[in-house]
Amino acid sequence: MMNDQSRMAKNALHLAQRMNEQGLMDDKIFRTVRNINDGFTSINMNSEEIRTLRKRESISQGVLAIALGMSVESVKKWEKGVTAPCGASLRLLNIIAAKGIDAVML
Numbered sequence: 001m002m003n004d005q006s007r008m009a010k011n012a013l014h015l016a017q018r019m020n021e022q023g024l025m026d027d028k029i030f031r032t033v034r035n036i037n038d039g040f041t042s043i044n045m046n047s048e049e050i051r052t053l054r055k056r057e058s059i060s061q062g063v064l065a066i067a068l069g070m071s072v073e074s075v076k077k078w079e080k081g082v083t084a085p086c087g088a089s090l091r092l093l094n095i096i097a098a099k100g101i102d103a104v105m106l
Contacts, residue, residue: 025069029069033088053096
């Protein structure tokens with residue numbers, strides 16, 4: 001039986017594949033999402049953790065948004081605590097936290 005987290009990961013991968021096929025997601029980002037170890041569990045990140053991660057990597061909100069395939073407005077809302085990342089964006093943030101920004105950038 002598939003748990004909610006596994007179902008969400010499968011749905012995120014399916015969405016990433018469709019976005020890639022339509023030219024909305026870069027091949028490297030898609031490969032990163034696709035190659036994430038099935039055992040990799042995304043850890044929720046709060047606004048301070050996202051801001052700290054971005055500053056640790058010495059990147060702007062715009063660069064982080066590009067790396068995640070998101071809008072700058074989304075990143076700003078995450079850092080203000082208005083909304084929180086989920087799905088593929090959260091998984092990519094976890095990859096950046098573990099491996100650095102180069103793991104998801106072209």
